[in-house]
Amino acid sequence: MNDFLPSQAGDLITAAVLVIGDEILSGRTKDKNIGYIAEYLTAIGIDLREVRVVPDIEEEIIAALDALRHKFTYVFTTGGIGPTHDDITADCVAKAFGVQLVEDPRAMSLLLERIKPEDMNEARRRMARIPVGGELVLNSVSKAPGFMIGNVIVMAGVPAVMQAMLEDVAPKLRTGVRMSSANIDATGFKEGDYAAGLGAIQKRHPGIVIGSYPSLTADGVFRNQIVVRARDLEAIEAAAAEVRAMLASLKV
């Protein structure tokens, strides 16, 4: 399947998440998958670079798939793989890859572990359709599998099921050097006070990424966190030490 993988410089492995579902865009369902996948991929050495949420509309799904799969090492989709008429993700992925979508005997056996043969019907059979060339992604929660074709990994939208699928597919993925980070609590300091010093440190360390993240407590106080990110732990520590020293100098 590596024929589909875009070439990568060095060990940099990138990914996008494509959330498919009208229910997220209407606000009816609050997505819980983006944050979970982001944290999971970061932990295994895959850089999440982009997320898109699109409605259950074939042209929109295919356009997003094509934009993302040619740009990143992997694309993870969530949603749209159930038995109802609004579940069109597998159809769209097959069309994007220009392959047939066919009933897969392995997928059918998995479905039959949960569904009684007398309950099998046309709608449920839809869940056994896999694009030709795809590999199954197992689902320990409710059996109906996802799949991986080329660099696209197709997963369920229900968080517990998606998480089980991610667990199954992750060991098969290429991973790079993990992006590590140091977190420096800057609560009590104001962003506007340390912004110049922080910007100067970022300039001296172009190879690392320094971010400043304010959040607001329930009583209206800003709690600022400074995060230093890189793949090299020594580089992180050097920059973090400068950040701490810079903050300490502001206390005078």
Added chain:
Amino acid sequence: MNDFLPSQAGDLITAAVLVIGDEILSGRTKDKNIGYIAEYLTAIGIDLREVRVVPDIEEEIIAALDALRHKFTYVFTTGGIGPTHDDITADCVAKAFGVQLVEDPRAMSLLLERIKPEDMNEARRRMARIPVGGELVLNSVSKAPGFMIGNVIVMAGVPAVMQAMLEDVAPKLRTGVRMSSANIDATGFKEGDYAAGLGAIQKRHPGIVIGSYPSLTADGVFRNQIVVRARDLEAIEAAAAEVRAMLASLKV
């Protein structure tokens, strides 16, 4: 500013959300704005059609802005408008529109409501920079304003601040006929049992959108909800009645 608005068929007002921030993609911060904005826009008659999350990288932000602002009535951005070096949203929006980013006296007055004159510095002044032609979006929580230029609305990433800005800008936006919905609890039924019947109802009502949304309870039981969406309440009720009758027929 209507010069910037793409022409729309009828009363259909659409939007995209562009979340700007490395911290969302790394998983460090879990986004809370997408779901809030989705629900808010649906309630006021604006259809959210796409969401993207991109990193703090100028080319990525501008590319996403340009893709979205030419496709939808409005684009709402969140994140990247603070005083630190990683806050580059205003710069990117100005570049996308091909206009200068200049210190705005009204924005500066607002900042000075919260910042003592002796604490004003170059970093804080950055928050008063507004692209030429932009209108301020007020922030009742922490004063530093967002802005609207053309069809792009630039808001903070901190949820409480973003929510205050949305409250300020919403009355100025064009809105369409609100998309309404009926929710039919299908818990106790299996999706695979009602999928065929539901698909047939969808076919008979091409003007409405019918979705089936499974979720999983803590004890592993699927709770299915069927949602019927349209702008016409009578059309919703007609389809919802058919869905209820179809479910009842399965009970036999």
